[in-house]
Amino acid sequence: MEPINKITSVITPLDRKNVDTDQIISKEFLKRIERTGFGRFLFYHWRFDEQGNENPDFVLNKPEYKGSHILVAQDNFGCGSSREHAPWAILDYGFRVVIAPSFADIFHNNCFKNGILPIKLTEEECDEILSKGLNAPYSVDVNLEEQTVTGEDGKVFNFNIDPYYKEMLLNGWDEIALTFKYEDKISEYEAKRIAF
Numbered sequence: 292m293e294p295i296n297k298i299t300s301v302i303t304p305l306d307r308k309n310v311d312t313d314q315i316i317s318k319e320f321l322k323r324i325e326r327t328g329f330g331r332f333l334f335y336h337w338r339f340d341e342q343g344n345e346n347p348d349f350v351l352n353k354p355e356y357k358g359s360h361i362l363v364a365q366d367n368f369g370c371g372s373s374r375e376h377a378p379w380a381i382l383d384y385g386f387r388v389v390i391a392p393s394f395a396d397i398f399h400n401n402c403f404k405n406g407i408l409p410i411k412l413t414e415e416e417c418d419e420i421l422s423k424g425l426n427a428p429y430s431v432d433v434n435l436e437e438q439t440v441t442g443e444d445g446k447v448f449n450f451n452i453d454p455y456y457k458e459m460l461l462n463g464w465d466e467i468a469l470t471f472k473y474e475d476k477i478s479e480y481e482a483k484r485i486a487f
Contacts (some may be wrong), residue, residue: 369398
């Protein structure tokens with residue numbers, strides 16, 4: 292995984308509550324066996340009409356948000372089924388950070404495991420960021436080390452993160468890579484075990 296520390300980007304304001312994993316990546320696109328290639332199907336039924344044409348009213352199709360790395364949504368983001376394809380699609384599309392007042396637990400954990408930083412801010416704070424982003428392109432700096440989101444207007448929002456996940460994201464480690472941190476202890480244990 293790529294490490295995350297500082298990310299500066301225009302936000303993509305997805306002003307919707309209860310965005311479930313089937314809306315993030317619909318079931319008909321789950322046939323791939325790789326983790327890549329899902330980004331083109333992100334929010335597919337919102338982004339495209341039945342003929343496959345872009346819906347110009349959907350936020351991801353607006354030119355001012357193209358290339359954004361920070362998605363901001365409303366409460367209960369990632370609810371529904373536990374499909375890991377949802378964070379795969381979000382990451383493959385280009386988002387490294389998702390900000391919302393709350394996340395479904397399994398989705399929240401899957402984000403960390405796939406190199407996405409899910410940030411919980413209050414409803415009022417998310418409403419403020421969304422309002423600014425919907426009014427005009429609004430850029431923020433996310434600083435994981437400092438645990439801050441700073442708007443281009445200087446407004447600072449603080450967030451909490453579990454130190455375990457913070458270390459993983461700062462170093463670009465998944466759970467397997469994290470075990471290599473203890474490789475000497477594992478080798479020592481295995482040498483003692485073989486001796487018996």
